[in-house]
Amino acid sequence: MSAGVQVRLATSHDVDAVLAVHRAAAVTPGGLARAPEEISRAYVEQAIGAPGAVSFVAVGPDGAIWGEIHGRRESVALFSHVMSNLTVAVHPDRQGLGVGSRLFEALIGHARTMQPPILRIELAAGAGNPGAIRLYERLGFQHEGRQVARGLYPDGHFEDDILLGLLL
Numbered sequence: 498m499s500a501g502v503q504v505r506l507a508t509s510h511d512v513d514a515v516l517a518v519h520r521a522a523a524v525t526p527g528g529l530a531r532a533p534e535e536i537s538r539a540y541v542e543q544a545i546g547a548p549g550a551v552s553f554v555a556v557g558p559d560g561a562i563w564g565e566i567h568g569r570r571e572s573v574a575l576f577s578h579v580m581s582n583l584t585v586a587v588h589p590d591r592q593g594l595g596v597g598s599r600l601f602e603a604l605i606g607h608a609r610t611m612q613p614p615i616l617r618i619e620l621a622a623g624a625g626n627p628g629a630i631r632l633y634e635r636l637g638f639q640h641e642g643r644q645v646a647r648g649l650y651p652d653g654h655f656e657d658d659i660l661l662g663l664l665l
């Protein structure tokens with residue numbers, strides 16, 4: 498299904514396209530933590546280019562960026578074998594085609610080659626995002642805990658965060 502989709506490392510030339518994908522994905526509540534108006538150019542520039550950051554994009558056969566994933570090595574020495582701050586977004590028109598899985602495979606494969614080694618990848622998902630949690634489970638992430646009432650939506654309802662980790 499995602500045949501014809503190329504996954505490659507992101508560059509600074511991808512900022513506008515990545516911004517557009519994240520904003521489009523953020524329009525649907527219950528997925529990305531940030532609302533569309535919180536997804537700024539500076540946020541994407543950091544996601545792609547901050548020290549220790551790793552970002553992959555999925556480019557469709559039409560040449561457009563269909564999805565992006567990023568994570569970052571922890572900067573504190575004690576945690577520097579950990580990749581965290583993980584976020585993935587696939588354009589709503591391209592979800593369910595295997596693009597998210599491909600992005601994860603690229604990120605995990607890259608993490609395995611990083612020096613000094615990355616030994617752990619961690620992420621959090623809203624409890625109301627079972628599709629994403631299923632994807633993480635299938636990739637081998639283990640449930641590590643639950644942060645109660647971590648999210649508070651504008652309508653006043655709370656959502657727990659589910660913590661997941663993958664040991665490499």
Ligand SMILES: CC(C)(COP(=O)(O)OP(=O)(O)OC[C@H]1O[C@@H](n2cnc3c(N)ncnc32)[C@H](O)[C@@H]1OP(=O)(O)O)[C@@H](O)C(=O)NCCC(=O)NCCS
Binds near residue numbers: 530585591
């Ligand atoms: C979650 C997301 C990255 C998955 O990417 P994708 O390309 O749709 O995923 P894939 O096609 O590789 O499918 C893998 C799994 O993702 C889940 N999934 C598929 N479409 C989905 C959708 N529209 N919304 C949520 N999860 C979905 C399913 O569990 C699927 O596995 P299944 O086919 O066994 O049910 C993507 O749907 C997305 O960008 N959602 C909005 C943003 C978001 O929720 N990000 C994660 C925050 S923790």
